[in-house]
Amino acid sequence: MSEKSRLDEIRDELKKLDISPTIFARKEIHELPDILLADEKIVYLVEGRNKLNNHHIILVATDRRLIFVDKEFMYGLKVEDFSYSKISSIQYETAFLLASIDIQITDDIVEIDGVGNYHAELFCEKVREFMARPKEYLQNKTEPTILDQLEQLGKLKEGGVLTEEEFNEQKKKLLEK
Known part of the structure; x- marks a missing residue:
């Protein structure tokens, strides 16, 4: 499958999930064909700002793992992925229009700001569903x-x-x- 058709397939997946990324997420979305495994499916996607460096990022929940994608012009591409079994908690906090998501991964907390309230809640629900799955399922499904x-x-x-x-x-x- 060519990269373009995989990108189109990803866009179709997002459309079916009723996710409309902003223009700010375009760079990260274009990297997804090289990041996702061939049979990996997106469950939900949110965009926001990494609290550490204030970069615009996307968080992608797939049927296998949670992926952070940060594509900055001057800094190149940064991709981090985590098995759902490594995530001990995920929570969101809403403000007037935007929310923040805090994800506890082993001994580290990843904080994302600027996420739409509705999307933050849905994203956290989807991730929690995968976190609740039995370890045997996660080991077979999430570990590439x-x-x-x-x-x-x-x-x-x-x-x-x-x-x-x-x-x-x-x-x-x-x-x-």
């Missing part, structure tokens, strides 16, 4: 194999997102697991 991860790294290198050096460094980390 090393081969999947190497394939993903190869796509990122081919797409010019990773340099040869970054690719080799990430590959070495995967093979040391």
